[in-house]
Amino acid sequence: MSTVKAYGAKEEKADLKQMSIDRREPTSDDVHIEIMYCGVCHSDLHQVHNDWGGSKYPVVPGHEIIGKVTKRGDNVDSFDKGDWVGVGCMVDSCQTCSACKDDLEQFCENGATMTYNSKNKHLDGHTFGGYSETIVVNKEFVLKMPENLDPKGAAPLLCAGITTFSPLHHWKVSEGDKVGVIGLGGLGHMGIKFAAAMGAHVVMITTSPEKAEDAKRLGADEVLISKDEDAMSKQEGSFDFLLNTIPVGHDVNPYVNLLKRDATMVMVGAIEPIDPLHGGNLIMGRKRIAGSLIGGIKETQQMLDFCGEHNITSDIELIDMQDINDAYDRMQDGKVKYRFVIDMQSLKDAN
Amino acid sequence: MSTVKAYGAKEEKADLKQMSIDRREPTSDDVHIEIMYCGVCHSDLHQVHNDWGGSKYPVVPGHEIIGKVTKRGDNVDSFDKGDWVGVGCMVDSCQTCSACKDDLEQFCENGATMTYNSKNKHLDGHTFGGYSETIVVNKEFVLKMPENLDPKGAAPLLCAGITTFSPLHHWKVSEGDKVGVIGLGGLGHMGIKFAAAMGAHVVMITTSPEKAEDAKRLGADEVLISKDEDAMSKQEGSFDFLLNTIPVGHDVNPYVNLLKRDATMVMVGAIEPIDPLHGGNLIMGRKRIAGSLIGGIKETQQMLDFCGEHNITSDIELIDMQDINDAYDRMQDGKVKYRFVIDMQSLKDAN
Structure with a gap:
């Protein structure tokens, strides 16, 4: 010993x-x-x-x-x-x-x-x-x-890497998809890098306008301020995938409304109760909410190899x-x- | 005119x-x-x-x-x-x-x-x-x-038919799957009939023990009383699919816990806010919640043909x-x- x-x-x-x-x-x-x-x-x-x-x-x-x-x-x-x-x-x-x-x-x-x-x-x-x-x-x-x-x-x-790579990979985000990454912290900044490297059109969704510049430096094509109801309304029904990295309970309804028909929002951060979700927001458009937890060892190695290939840290x-x-x-x-x-x-x- | x-x-x-x-x-x-x-x-x-x-x-x-x-x-x-x-x-x-x-x-x-x-x-x-x-x-x-x-x-x-057939069909419920139908009303009784005809092992999940006999007559293999915490606990993580027909807001967490890894619960009834969902219940097991609304015309005809074949009304x-x-x-x-x-x-x- x-x-x-x-x-x-x-x-x-x-x-x-x-x-x-x-x-x-x-x-x-x-x-x-x-x-x-x-x-x-x-x-x-x-x-x-x-x-x-x-x-x-x-x-x-x-x-x-x-x-x-x-x-x-x-x-x-x-x-x-x-x-x-x-x-x-x-x-x-x-x-x-x-x-x-x-x-x-x-x-x-x-x-x-x-x-x-x-x-x-x-x-x-x-x-x-x-x-x-x-x-x-x-x-x-x-x-x-x-x-x-x-x-x-x-x-x-x-x-942080595998937690964000795994849902993007599992839900098959690919070139041309419009992907929203919600929340810009340790997880969110990796989500932007991965989604961009996968060829997606990446939208950073944040409450904080002051994070816009950095989000773009990290690879976001657009920044959507979630407190701006007009801006949110304009992008309703337009996202192929949402990666929600917010680490606390919150109202997910405005984000669900951003999803296209049959699209999924994956929660990776909020390990606590989320505010009441309106059933109608899922029913209209057959939308989905899912969770994801880190990733398996095989996928973690795939993620590291992907990082090597795209020089992501x-x-x-x-x-x-x-x-x-x-x-x-x-x-x-x-x-x-x-x-x-x-x-x-x-x-x-x-x- | x-x-x-x-x-x-x-x-x-x-x-x-x-x-x-x-x-x-x-x-x-x-x-x-x-x-x-x-x-x-x-x-x-x-x-x-x-x-x-x-x-x-x-x-x-x-x-x-x-x-x-x-x-x-x-x-x-x-x-x-x-x-x-x-x-x-x-x-x-x-x-x-x-x-x-x-x-x-x-x-x-x-x-x-x-x-x-x-x-x-x-x-x-x-x-x-x-x-x-x-x-x-x-x-x-x-x-x-x-x-x-x-x-x-x-x-x-x-x-009622297409509302329950569509999610079972779209999520590819098939022979041997363990399917829970939550709530026994107009929608739920059709859900049981369809899931049984698709060859699933059907569990009627209800708050009402008095509905057990009828659920079995309709085709359920088992009845699970959702207020019985021991019974619910025994079936945790065992369902391939859940069809939730409850028409009002309710606590979905006990049902999410019934899902297997990567399995989905589809909501078809609650067109109103549902009680706070614990993010951890989705994250652990990469579980999913989705909504579904009636079905398209082509799928409705498929449903009717399926009913003809299986003599379902x-x-x-x-x-x-x-x-x-x-x-x-x-x-x-x-x-x-x-x-x-x-x-x-x-x-x-x-x-």
Whole structure:
């Protein structure tokens, strides 16, 4: 059993007191990774604050992990020492249920092992995430990073990236489709990049006129201000697909009205009750609302390969581990363009 | 211009005072129909009461029309005098927009002409429905009735039938699928019959244990009482498709939880706000909610042919025109198994 340094947080802000967390010795199917960068996801903060219940302390967050292979088990031939690899939201699943067989491990019927705050299958206790120096992961859950991508900007692809790529990919967004991306944050900015790279006509839909310029820089063809009723009314019934990244409950009716007949709006952010939806808005035009959760491992690798091909990374601000509490505060206030990534060298230097 | 007798209703109950309504002389593309039977739909009552706004008085309701061809225009060769025919919710559409070209006239982008209470394209004023002796309809909106079907029981197929058949057909319900039909009324009882005829394992989902026996008689394999939390919990994640016929706003979350991964619940009844839906219930399992509205003319004919093949009609109670106000009262109280149909001979006898 090896020990590494990591940080926990509980209600009061995280401090830099060292804690030892257990990492198993690599089995023959495992990859041992030195973590170089780790993205900061809003769900890290939710889990630190136990907003969803069930948080286990110490929480070591982090599921947007980029690192280098330092050791590999005897059965691992797909990775070499020194390879740049990624680890996302999951580190294991049953591999036998119908969801796993369909390459949708995120819906594993026996419960996927999430990268942190899940029951640890190998050791007592729970899993610890990527705000850490190393991690040991089953080879099936390790992703190959395209060599041309900047590893710092690539970290958020492992959660924000796949969360937005998967619905666009699954619902077959393609050249010429008119796609609306609702909400410009960590998820929304990736949604714009992906939809644009897929050849769609991308409309950024936001409450904030001041975000227009940046949305266009990211690849949006148009910006639609959702508070402008006239502008919304003009675009009614014109969208082939809507990717709704708003992270809180809200009134979805004005967005449903933007959909074409038979078109779908996919929710990826609002893990809470949404305001009353008018049944008539679905019935008129046979419209659809769906949800989507990250993506399976196979699709995550497809997403990374797509990013390699189109040179897509996240717009990030690199921080030291010591800055995490300020970063959380700024993230909560929506003051980050568009993702914080922790340089793990700062943690190594501190210890 | 011919005149026929019909009845209007406005806030106060309909009386049997004769009114003259305009029916155009058949054009070369028209079919003139003697109405024999007309189903009574809940939306007739909504329009009589102006619940949705926009009702034009006198309202002559009725869009589940069965009759015999009495005259046909010169360009009509698909119907002969004496043929049994049906007319549903629509009597015309633009025939040129993308919805019409896709055989989805119910979503005509220029506005389909509904059988009653729509702008009349040929005469001043609005359209009058099937609580009447005759009707003149463009040949494209006249349906052929299979000869083996009892015309009385076939009347409700034109609205309640297509409303439930269309989503089952469009979402490709097939042999062995586990299908839940939510709500046992005029729509729900047709949903059970269709899903069973398609070879599905049909579960009637209802709040009312007393409906169990009848649901099984109609073709349900199982009955699930939605107020029984244990029973609902046991069936979580097990349904391939849900047809939700509840006609009012309600909490859809317990039903969404019944869906399998990637499965859809289609709403056909609730043309009003539904209670807050938890985004997480869609996100976990990539589930979908959609709406559906009647069906296009081509699909309506497919539905009728399917009914002919499987000998499916509605369970009805035949009434005289003079009984309509009592029928409305009973319909509002849910006391009809499962559809009233007016024998139009009673109207002819009265005049």
